[in-house]
Every structure is written in structure tokens, then in C-alpha cells.
Amino acid sequence: MRIRTRIALVATIVTLPQLLLLGALDQNSRVHAAEGALAALGEQALASPGAEEACLAAPNRWATETLASVGPGRPPAHGRGPKPPALEILPAVDLRRSALSSSAGVFARVSGGRGSDLQVVARTGWQAPCDAIAVQGDTVPGFLGSLLPASPTWVLPGLLVALVMWLAVWPVVGRVQALAKHVKRGVHPLPDDGSDEIDALARAVNDAVAARRRTEEELRSFVQNTLHDVRIPLTVLRGHLVRLEEAPSTSSVRGALQEALYIGSLLDNLAAHARMEHSRRDSIDLGGIVEQVIRRHRPIAARVHSRLHHGIPSDPVHVLGDLTLCERALSNLVENALSHASGGNVAVTLDVDDTRFILEVLDDGPGIDDDELEAVLRRGYTGADARKRGAPGSGLGLSIVRQIADVHGWQLELANRPQGGLAVTLRGELATPLKDPAH
Amino acid sequence: MRVLIVEDDDALASQIDLQLRQLGLTPLRWSVGRPIHPDYPPDVDLVVLDLMLPEVDGFTVLEQLRSVSDVPVLVLSARDGSDDKVRALRLGADDYLCKPFWPEELRERVLARLRRPVLRRSEVLVLGAISIDRRGHRVTVDGELLSLTPTEHAILLELASRPGHAFTRRALAQAALDPDRDGNERSLDAHLSRLRKKLGTGIIETVWGVGYRLAGPRVEP
Numbered sequence: 001m002r003i004r005t006r007i008a009l010v011a012t013i014v015t016l017p018q019l020l021l022l023g024a025l026d027q028n029s030r031v032h033a034a035e036g037a038l039a040a041l042g043e044q045a046l047a048s049p050g051a052e053e054a055c056l057a058a059p060n061r062w063a064t065e066t067l068a069s070v071g072p073g074r075p076p077a078h079g080r081g082p083k084p085p086a087l088e089i090l091p092a093v094d095l096r097r098s099a100l101s102s103s104a105g106v107f108a109r110v111s112g113g114r115g116s117d118l119q120v121v122a123r124t125g126w127q128a129p130c131d132a133i134a135v136q137g138d139t140v141p142g143f144l145g146s147l148l149p150a151s152p153t154w155v156l157p158g159l160l161v162a163l164v165m166w167l168a169v170w171p172v173v174g175r176v177q178a179l180a181k182h183v184k185r186g187v188h189p190l191p192d193d194g195s196d197e198i199d200a201l202a203r204a205v206n207d208a209v210a211a212r213r214r215t216e217e218e219l220r221s222f223v224q225n226t227l228h229d230v231r232i233p234l235t236v237l238r239g240h241l242v243r244l245e246e247a248p249s250t251s252s253v254r255g256a257l258q259e260a261l262y263i264g265s266l267l268d269n270l271a272a273h274a275r276m277e278h279s280r281r282d283s284i285d286l287g288g289i290v291e292q293v294i295r296r297h298r299p300i301a302a303r304v305h306s307r308l309h310h311g312i313p314s315d316p317v318h319v320l321g322d323l324t325l326c327e328r329a330l331s332n333l334v335e336n337a338l339s340h341a342s343g344g345n346v347a348v349t350l351d352v353d354d355t356r357f358i359l360e361v362l363d364d365g366p367g368i369d370d371d372e373l374e375a376v377l378r379r380g381y382t383g384a385d386a387r388k389r390g391a392p393g394s395g396l397g398l399s400i401v402r403q404i405a406d407v408h409g410w411q412l413e414l415a416n417r418p419q420g421g422l423a424v425t426l427r428g429e430l431a432t433p434l435k436d437p438a439h
Numbered sequence: 440m441r442v443l444i445v446e447d448d449d450a451l452a453s454q455i456d457l458q459l460r461q462l463g464l465t466p467l468r469w470s471v472g473r474p475i476h477p478d479y480p481p482d483v484d485l486v487v488l489d490l491m492l493p494e495v496d497g498f499t500v501l502e503q504l505r506s507v508s509d510v511p512v513l514v515l516s517a518r519d520g521s522d523d524k525v526r527a528l529r530l531g532a533d534d535y536l537c538k539p540f541w542p543e544e545l546r547e548r549v550l551a552r553l554r555r556p557v558l559r560r561s562e563v564l565v566l567g568a569i570s571i572d573r574r575g576h577r578v579t580v581d582g583e584l585l586s587l588t589p590t591e592h593a594i595l596l597e598l599a600s601r602p603g604h605a606f607t608r609r610a611l612a613q614a615a616l617d618p619d620r621d622g623n624e625r626s627l628d629a630h631l632s633r634l635r636k637k638l639g640t641g642i643i644e645t646v647w648g649v650g651y652r653l654a655g656p657r658v659e660p
Contacts, residue, residue, distance in 0.1 A: 295547050311646065350607075
């Protein structure tokens with residue numbers, strides 16, 4: 001249901017019963033006031049001197065003369081106020097006996113009078129036909145006992161309030177509709193220079209769209225950079241294969257394999273980057289991941305004449321993480337270590353304490369200059385030594401590791417080992433603490 | 440030993456077939472997914488199963504196979520997402536390999552699944568003249584009881600619990616050292632040095648960057 005329709009309906013549902021209630025209260029009040037007035041007239045009639053004798057002698061004349069002496073007088077000039085009450089002597093057959101109290105002089109209202117709005121009756125305690133009298137009149141809006149004015153203009157303020165409400169909402173709904181049109185047309189930023197809630201909504205939408213665009217731009221830039229990075233090894237690979245076509249050569253085969261490996265790694269990192277925002281949280285065994293990655297890289301280590309070692313606990317080490325991203329992070333670290341420690345040693349160790357794991361990748365390569373330890377975690381950055389030695393790499397792997405660590409809430413540290421080489425350490429929480437602190 | 444290859448890509452299946460034959464194995468091939476009859480599960484020692492299969496998909500084959508057989512299953516997947524891997528492992532796959540993969544990687548995974556335990560889980564481990572009774576907590580050299588301190592004993596038994604596996608220094612210290620009496624990780628090297636002198640050379644090996652390992656047939660993943 002549209003907002004305007006809803007507001008109109010609510011205003012009607014709230015206002016109408018109130019108006020009806022006011023009307024009913026007003027009517028009720030007038031009836032009671034008129035009752036009282038008519039009963040008072042009746043009492044005065046009964047109390048006037050010689051009333052009984054005069055009534056018994058000539059009931060109709062008594063009623064007329066008594067009314068003339070005790071009645072409310074002339075009706076108001078403009079017709080406002082009750083009709084002059086009629087004082088009647090009721091014959092026995094007309095008595096509204098159900099309304100009559102047993103006590104004399106007690107007036108009670110009879111519902112639906114004879115040709116009038118209101119009639120009160122009472123026993124007189126005299127002999128028939130004067131044993132009961134009735135006094136009848138009517139109520140007039142705005143007069144005796146009224147809560148509301150006679151003229152129905154009193155409903156106007158209520159209707160006016162409802163109209164004002166609806167008019168106040170009209171521009172608000174209009175602004176919301178305009179916002180929706182802007183969003184649909186892709187207009188950005190939305191106008192948000194005011195200070196009310198609609199402007200706050202527009203600002204929130206602007207911020208969300210800006211964040212989304214930044215993410216998309218980063219991904220676009222990443223994809224472009226990676227595609228650019230892939231073209232180079234692809235070109236080198238082609239060169240090796242062409243040379244192989246001309247003459248078999250072990251060095252060309254090795255070179256081709258190396259470029260193929262590098263291209264695969266680039267594509268894996270591209271896939272990992274795309275997964276970051278939609279990563280899963282499963283209970284995974286880090287020890288199993290270490291073994292997977294070691295298996296995958298043994299052939300590669302053999303090719304570069306490096307030795308690959310690992311040590312993991314006997315029991316599974318469960319953490320909450322994305323299986324593919326965790327494998328990619330560790331693969332990147334091992335590949336990075338193998339490329340820098342060519343001909344040397346690379347070790348992966350996994351340790352645990354009560355609540356945390358420590359995953360380390362060590363190598364005995366040249367390490368990284370201390371002032372570059374942070375910079376190498378940025379995409380595209382290659383350390384000075386790697387550049388000097390022409391070690392393969394686009395500076396992508398470590399930046400992906402950093403992103404994966406951030407996504408999982410893990411701490412990543414790089415440090416040069418005192419014995420030489422680099423130590424990369426990942427620390428994080430276990431999925432299930434090993435010991436219950438309560439025991 | 441027989442290996443069932445369930446792979447619809449003929450070129451890849453042929454490559455895998457060739458690699459397995461080079462290992463001395465006997466491959467069988469299915470080019471589509473087939474329902475597994477509960478009374479006639481495949482009579483093989485290993486299944487190499489692609490997930491994206493025509494007719495019956497790989498997950499269904501895996502699920503049906505697991506309900507009637509414990510044969511090791513190595514899953515191949517072209518989709519790198521964690522969803523497939525996690526689902527396959529939960530359905531009972533023993534290992535997974537993402538395409539593209541290196542031939543050596545496939546070879547290692549297959550051998551790992553087919554390898555029989557090199558070391559029997561016996562109570563007494565014999566390494567040359569050294570005999571380690573894991574149950575009786577006794578270490579002898581040529582039948583003579585070796586005098587070891589409680590800490591040296593604890594370290595040796597911890598290493599002997601998984602012969603061939605590398606233990607990190609931290610893990611050894613946590614398992615074998617009493618911090619109040621023996622110190623911590625830093626003092627581990629001193630304890631190990633004394634232990635090595637008593638055992639002789641070649642029993643305890645240093646693993647670069649990791650820690651130590653009891654010598655013997657290396658146990659690879």
C-alpha cells in the first residue's frame with residue numbers, strides 16, 4: 001500500500017471514531033441535562049400549592065396552567081433551546097408502568113417519548129386520573145448540557161488536522177520517490193545537503209555506492225594488472241616452446257615448466273582475490289592443509305634443488321576459515337620461500353598452545369631488507385634483493401597472504417632470521433581451544 | 440593394484456591412465472558417472488573421481504560409494520572453490536586435487552593413498568642397536584638398559600611415538616619438558632645434545648627449520 005493511501009486510511013481510522021465519540025458524548029450529556037430540567041419542572045408542578053385538588057378538578061387545565069407558571073418561558077428567539085415542555089396527565093392505559101418508580105415524585109426517563117425526544121414520568125401519589133404525570137421536551141445541540149457547539153463546524157478542526165497531516169507527508173513521499181528515481185537511473189551522488197532523515201538516507205546510499213565502486217575498481221585494477229602479469233610469462237613460455245620445437249633442450253623444458261607454474265600461481269591468486277568478499281567459514285584442519293601444500297610443492301622444490309621440510313602436531317589443528325584461501329596463503333608463502341632460497345632449505349612448522357596456532361614458513365635465503373619488510377606486503381612490490389637476482393615474481397603473493405590473513409582475523413609478521421633468511425609467521429585463534437580453562 | 444579412473448575428459452583420463460601404469464598400477468576407466476550397486480561395489484584399491492560427470496554426477500557417485508565401501512577416493516575438481524572441496528570431504532573423499540595439477544602431484548597423492556604402513560605399530564621400535572620399548576618405557580643398547588634422565592626418556596618416547604615424523608622444538612618442549620624442572624624450549628637443545636651422545640649418531644636427526652625426528656623410514660604426507 002502506498003504511503004499516502006496508508007496515511008489517509010490511518011488518519012480516517014483515528015479521526016472518525018473520535019468524532020463519533022464526541023458526538024455521542026454530546027448527545028448523552030444533552031439528554032441528561034434535559035432529563036434533569038424536565039424532572040425539575042415536574043417536581044415544581046407537583047409542589048405547587050393546591051396542585052392535587054386542581055388536577056383532580058380539571059386535569060388538562062391544571063397541566064396547561066401549571067406549565068405556564070413553572071415552564072421555561074418563551075423559547076429562545078432563534079429557535080435554539082428545547083421546545084417548551086408539555087405537561088401531560090397520563091391516563092392509566094398510557095402509563096409507562098415499567099419506568100415508574102414506586103415512590104411518588106421520582107421522575108424516570110422513558111425511552112422514546114410520545115412524539116418527542118425525551119419524556120420523564122413519575123407517580124404523583126394522588127388519585128386517578130392524576131396518579132401519574134409526564135413531562136416531555138427535546139434536546140437541541142449547542143444548548144442545554146451540550147459539550148459541542150450547535151453548528152457542525154466543530155468537525156472542521158479535526159478534518160483540518162487530518163488534511164494538514166496528509167499535506168505534510170506529500171512532499172516527503174515526493175522526495176522519497178525522487179530518490180528512488182535517481183537510484184534507478186544510476187545518478188550518483190544523490191542530493192543529500194539537508195539535515196533531515198531523507199538526507200541521512202541519501203548520504204547512507206551514497207556511502208554504500210561509493211564503497212561498492214571502490215571495491216569494483218580495485219577488482220578491475222587487480223584483474224587488469226594480473227592479466228598484464230600473465231602476458232609476460234606467457235610470452236616467455238611461448239619462447240621456450242618455440243625453442244623446444246627447434247631443438248629439444250632440458251633448460252627450455254625447465255624454463256617452460258617454470259613459466260607454466262608461475263601462470264598457474266597468478267591465476268590462483270586472481271581467483272583468491274575474487275573470493276575474499278565471499279569467503280567461507282568452515283572448521284578446517286591446518287595440519288592437513290600443510291600436508292597438502294607440502295605435497296604439491298615437493299616436485300617444485302626438487303626442480304629448484306631446494307629441500308622442503310615440515311612439522312605438524314599429531315592431532316588435527318582446527319581453525320575457522322576458508323579452505324581454498326588458506327591453501328592459497330600457505331602456497332604463496334612456500335612458493336615465495338622456494339623462489340628466494342633456491343638451492344637451500346624451506347621449512348613449514350605448525351604449533352599450537354591452548355587457544356592459538358602458530359604457522360611459520362622459514363627459509364635460508366637472503367631475507368628482505370628491514371626497511372622493506374612492510375612494503376613487500378603491498379601488491380606489485382618486489383624486494384630489492386629479488387630484483388637484483390631477477391627472482392621470478394610480480395610481488396603479488398605476499399599481498400594476497402596479507403589480505404587472506406586480514407579476512408580471517410589472523411596476524412601476519414615478517415622478520416629476518418638471526419641465522420639468515422626470512423621467517424613469515426601467521427597467528428590466529430583455534431576453532432576449539434585445546435583445554436577447557438575450567439579444568 | 441587396481442585403480443578406477445572416473446573422468447569424462449578422454450585426454451585427461453588417458454594421461455592419468457598412463458601415469459598410473461608407469462607406477463605399476465592397473466587402471467580401469469569409466470567415462471561417465473554410474474550408480475554404485477550396493478551389492479557390487481567396484482573391486483579396486485583406489486578411485487580417482489572427477490566431480491563434473493555426465494549421467495551421474497561425482498558427488499552422487501561418491502556418496503553411493505561411501506555407503507558400501509571404504510576404498511580410498513581421490514577427488515579431482517576443476518572448480519577451485521571451497522564449497523566443492525568441503526562437500527567432497529564431508530561425503531567421505533580422502534583427498535582432493537584441483538585441476539590443473541602436476542603429474543608428480545597426482546603420483547604422490549595416489550601413492551600416499553595406496554601406501555601400506557612402513558612401520559607396524561609395534562610396541563618395540565628397533566633402530567640398529569637401539570631398542571625402544573614404548574609400552575614398557577625401556578630403552579636398551581645391545582640389550583643393556585640405557586641410563587636416561589626422566590627428561591631424556593620423555594623426549595625419546597615422544598619422538599618414538601611417530602617415527603620418521605618431524606617434531607617442532609616447541610611441540611617437543613610442550614610434550615616432554617617440565618617447565619619448573621627442565622626449563623623450556625631453549626633448554627631443549629641441551630637435553631637433546633646429551634641424549635644424542637648416549638644414543639650414538641644417526642638415531643635422532645635434526646630437521647632444518649623444524650626440529651627433530653627419529654631416524655628410520657621417512658614418513659611423507
